[in-house]
Amino acid sequence: MNIVVFVKQIPDPAMPGELTAENTLKREGKLILDESDSYGVEMALQLADKAGGGEVTLVSMAPNNEVSGLRTALAMGAAKAILISDDALPGSDALGTAKVLAKAVERAGEVDLVLAATESTDGYTGTTPAQVAELLGWPSLTFAKHIEIADGKATIQRQTEAGYDVVEAPLPAVVSVTAGVVEPRYPSFKGIMAAKNKPVDEVKVTDLGLTAEQLGWAGARQQITSVAAAPAREAGEKIEDDGAAHEQIVAFLERLKVI
Amino acid sequence: MKIWVYAEPAPEGDKPATSTLELLTKARELGDTVEAIYVGANADAMAPALGEHGATKVYAVDRGEALAGVVGAAALAALVEANQPDLILFAQSYDGRDALARLSVKLDRPVLTNGTDLKVDGDKAVVGTAIFGGNTLVDTKFTGPGPFLAAIRPKSFAAEPGGGGAATVEQVAAPDAGRAGEARVLEHHVEEQEGPKLEEAAVVVSGGRGLGSAEAYEPIVEGLAKLLKGASGASRAIVDAGWVPYAKQVGQTGKTVKPKVYVALGISGATQHLVGMKGSDNIIAVNKDSEAPIFSVADLGVVGDVHKVVPKLIEALQARG
Numbered sequence: 005m006n007i008v009v010f011v012k013q014i015p016d017p018a019m020p021g022e023l024t025a026e027n028t029l030k031r032e033g034k035l036i037l038d039e040s041d042s043y044g045v046e047m048a049l050q051l052a053d054k055a056g057g058g059e060v061t062l063v064s065m066a067p068n069n070e071v072s073g074l075r076t077a078l079a080m081g082a083a084k085a086i087l088i089s090d091d092a093l094p095g096s097d098a099l100g101t102a103k104v105l106a107k108a109v110e111r112a113g114e115v116d117l118v119l120a121a122t123e124s125t126d127g128y129t130g131t132t133p134a135q136v137a138e139l140l141g142w143p144s145l146t147f148a149k150h151i152e153i154a155d156g157k158a159t160i161q162r163q164t165e166a167g168y169d170v171v172e173a174p175l176p177a178v179v180s181v182t183a184g185v186v187e188p189r190y191p192s193f194k195g196i197m198a199a200k201n202k203p204v205d206e207v208k209v210t211d212l213g214l215t216a217e218q219l220g221w222a223g224a225r226q227q228i229t230s231v232a233a234a235p236a237r238e239a240g241e242k243i244e245d246d247g248a249a250h251e252q253i254v255a256f257l258e259r260l261k262v263i
Numbered sequence: 264m265k266i267w268v269y270a271e272p273a274p275e276g277d278k279p280a281t282s283t284l285e286l287l288t289k290a291r292e293l294g295d296t297v298e299a300i301y302v303g304a305n306a307d308a309m310a311p312a313l314g315e316h317g318a319t320k321v322y323a324v325d326r327g328e329a330l331a332g333v334v335g336a337a338a339l340a341a342l343v344e345a346n347q348p349d350l351i352l353f354a355q356s357y358d359g360r361d362a363l364a365r366l367s368v369k370l371d372r373p374v375l376t377n378g379t380d381l382k383v384d385g386d387k388a389v390v391g392t393a394i395f396g397g398n399t400l401v402d403t404k405f406t407g408p409g410p411f412l413a414a415i416r417p418k419s420f421a422a423e424p425g426g427g428g429a430a431t432v433e434q435v436a437a438p439d440a441g442r443a444g445e446a447r448v449l450e451h452h453v454e455e456q457e458g459p460k461l462e463e464a465a466v467v468v469s470g471g472r473g474l475g476s477a478e479a480y481e482p483i484v485e486g487l488a489k490l491l492k493g494a495s496g497a498s499r500a501i502v503d504a505g506w507v508p509y510a511k512q513v514g515q516t517g518k519t520v521k522p523k524v525y526v527a528l529g530i531s532g533a534t535q536h537l538v539g540m541k542g543s544d545n546i547i548a549v550n551k552d553s554e555a556p557i558f559s560v561a562d563l564g565v566v567g568d569v570h571k572v573v574p575k576l577i578e579a580l581q582a583r584g
Contacts, residue, residue, distance in 0.1 A: 017535075021395045097373050098364075125535075128515055129376045130355070131414075134332065134364030143333075143446040144365075147357050149509060159449075163509055164357060166274030167454035171330065173446035183503045183516070225373045225407030229384075234393060234400050237541055237560045244553075245567025250576035253547060256563045260545055262466060262491060262524050263580065 005055035005153065007048040008112050009082065010105055010120040010132075011041040013066045013073030017125050026221070027228040028095060029126055035066060037073035040121035042080070042188035043181050048119050049081045050186060051153055058116070059083035063108045065093060065101065071204055078199035079191030085204045086111060092209050095221035098127075102135035104219065107212035109140060111205075117158065118178040122147055133180035143173035146180045264383060266294035267348040267410075269335060269362055270301040270313060270321070274453070279309050281463070282354035284316045284422035286415060290352060291317030291425050293383050299430065300342065302326050302335040302362075306432050314430035316422060321430045324437050330446045332361020337438040340369040343410055350388045352381075353414040363414050365443070375403055376414040388413065396534025397541050417462060418519045418542070454510060459494050461511065466493030467522045467543070469513055470501060471536075473529020473550055473569055477506035483573050484528060490580045496520065498530045514539035529569045532557025549573065 013035035015021070022030040037045075048060045062077050062085035069089045078085060086108050093104070109115055118137075123130035137144030148160035149168065158179055159172040191199070209219060217223065243249055257263045268290055270283045283299070290297045299318040301309055306323030313321055322342055326334040339351065339362065351366070353359035355377060367374045380391030382402070388411040389404045405411040461467060468491065470484035480501070488495040496513040497506070513520055514536040525543035530536060532548070532555055540546070541560050548561035549572050558564040565572055 023399075027401070098376070099367050099371075099373050102364075102368070123516060129374070130360050131364035131367065131374055131376060134361050135368050137443065138336070138365040138368035141442055143443050144361070145446060146332075146361055161452075162357070164274070164451075165280070165510075167452045167510070169448050169452070170450040171446060171448050174442075177446070182509055183499070184505055184509065225405065226375065226403050227406050228401055229389060229404045230400075230402040232400050234398055239559050240562035240564070242553075242558055242561070242564035242566065245549075245565055245572055247571075249549075249565045249567050249572050250579055253563065253565065253572075253576050254579050256545075256547060257491070257524070260524060263583065 005052055005058040005116045006061070006114055007052055007058065007117045007119060008061050008063055008109050008115050009041070009044045009048045009077070010118070011045065011062050011064045011073060011077050012038040012124045013064055013070050014038045014124065014126040023231065026095065027231055035070045035073050037076040038121065038125050040123070040125055040183055041077070043183055043185050044119040044121055045077045045080050045082060046186045046188040047151060047181055051117070051151065055153065061086065061112045063105060063112065064088070065104055067094065069206055074204060075199045076191060078202045079195040080189055081195060084202055087204050087206050088209065088212070089206060090209045092216035092219050095224055096219050097224040097226065098129040098131045099135055100219045100223040102132050102139055103214060104209065104212060105132065106136045106139035107214060109136065111207070111212065116175045117153070120178065120180045122180045122182050133178050137178035140178070142177050144178045145171050145173055148179050148181050149185055151179060151181070151185070264294045264350060264386070265296040265348045266290040267351045268297070268299045268318065269351065269353045269359055270299040270309065271354060271356060271358055272303055272309065277305065277308050279312050280354065281422055282356060282417040284312065285417065285420045286352045286354060287313065287316035287318055288423050288425070289381055289420045293381065298322070300324070300335065300339055302331045302338065310432050311429040314427045315424040317425050317427060318430040319427070321432050322435050323432050324435050326437060328447045329440065329444050330361065330448060331358040332365060333440045333443050333446060334437050335362035336365030336369060337440045338435055339366050341438055342435065343370060349386070349409045350411045350413070355414045355416045359414055363412055367412055370410070372410065372412050373405065373407070374412045374414065375405070378413050378415040379419045381413065381415060387411070393538060396537040416519050418521050454508065458489065458492065461494040461496055461513070461518055462520060464494035465523045466491040466526070467496050467513070467520050468493055468526040468528065469496035469498065469530060470528045471498035471530030472500045473531070474501065475570070479570070480506055483569060486577055487526065487573055490577060493522070498536050527557050527561070528573060530557055531555045532560065
């Protein structure tokens with residue numbers, strides 16, 4: 005079974021975020037594999053193993069031909085990657101991103117399944133997987149917390165407000181996974197060494213049959229009109245627990261008439 | 264401005280979701296015409312509440328066993344062409360995002376998601392979002408032709424009835440969604456929960472990695488929540504670790520809560536989490552690390568071990584009866 009996994013390379017979320025002059029997130033320097041995507045990579049590796057054949061291909065969009073996050077996912081066991089890096093891409097919105105990713109899936113050849121995280125940690129739009137599915141004309145099974153593949157069908161447990169639904173669709177399909185669907189493995193030393201020589205197909209948007217006008221700022225059809233600091237929430241009283249802090253919590257709750 | 268709201272049912276199924284009523288209330292303030300589209304079997308049961316909150320008309324589509332978002336997008340695409348709405352609002356929910364995503368491709372329109380505010384500037388919609396853990400507010404305006412498509416986080420607006428009568432219901436046939444429409448819902452599972460809902464509770468008690476183990480969640484977090492007649496929540500860290508189900512997650516990728524009191528136990532306060540809870544009226548935090556970011560938003564911050572502070576707190580509350 006051939007599986008494509010979307011992986012985003014993002015600035016370290018532990019670092020404070022910054023905006024560029026164009027009001028997009030600064031994505032300079034070393035980027036890392038979005039932790040949300042590591043679940044998709046692990047799931048794909050397990051499903052390919054279980055199917056007894058096929059391979060896992062990564063697809064990523066990143067500036068400056070950045071591959072450090074991709075190497076992490078290759079070290080986990082993915083076979084190869086397609087990297088789209090192009091000056092036409094900065095400023096792309098979710099739909100522009102989906103257009104690029106859908107074309108990359110077509111470039112990957114015979115694909116049975118596309119896996120993606122529910123949303124990225126830095127952009128968190130949460131619509132890209134279903135947009136890609138619509139562009140490909142495929143079913144999408146979103147917000148999966150469990151996946152089974154059998155008899156040419158994907159069956160998932162789909163998160164709902166009240167619990168979960170069991171949903172199935174024939175392959176090929178796009179499935180988005182929630183964090184925690186599986187426990188991602190750590191890359192082994194052997195995996196890290198092997199990842200250095202795995203093929204990364206570097207492409208431009210024109211290689212995918214897209215034009216610059218459809219993407220980036222031009223394609224986004226939206227404009228940031230204001231960026232302002234949110235009204236700060238003042239920190240209140242801070243106390244060290246000396247064995248009686250619970251009494252102050254009780255008093256606080258009493259003042260609020262909660263108890 | 265003609266505004267449409269993608270209406271969803273509440274989990275109980277017999278009335279609209281609170282998030283739908285919130286969107287209708289805002290749409291009523293901004294639009295001249297407010298209508299809803301509802302994908303489901305029991306539109307007549309929804310019509311009174313939808314009308315009361317601002318919709319004059321409901322386009323109802325029966326989805327059978329297909330996924331709501333797929334049918335919703337296909338139906339909306341056809342209806343948009345015939346009726347030309349200026350703005351279509353979706354809740355930032357599971358089905359809402361599915362429908363929004365597919366519709367954006369069908370119409371080739373951009374989407375703005377995670378909105379927490381909505382304005383109209385001339386004939387364009389402006390969506391407000393919060394980034395960097397809610398520290399920075401960004402307004403983004405659609406610049407191309409409408410209809411504009413936006414998803415708004417639940418709890419961004421209050422749901423208030425406007426006194427309108429029941430909306431009229433117009434049944435619309437579900438269009439053929441092609442291969443996408445082959446996805447089928449086979450079973451529904453409702454996870455039983457006791458007490459008030461996380462998004463609606465006046466008191467929310469959440470736990471994080473500082474609890475130390477999955478076993479501590481029940482006595483510490485649920486124990487305190489129960490005594491305060493509140494709901495129990497969680498940080499992403501312990502949801503990812505599998506200690507508690509995703510439905511309890513508070514934060515950017517989970518639920519937004521705005522209770523009267525939020526109690527954060529063993530939660531450091533990653534920006535991801537702060538986004539979902541800093542709108543709470545009052546925040547109490549207990550954490551061993553005195554430098555934890557959660558203390559920058561807490562009204563009462565206790566630097567201490569949850570395993571020492573909370574059992575005593577529970578005992579004191581029990582003693583009050």
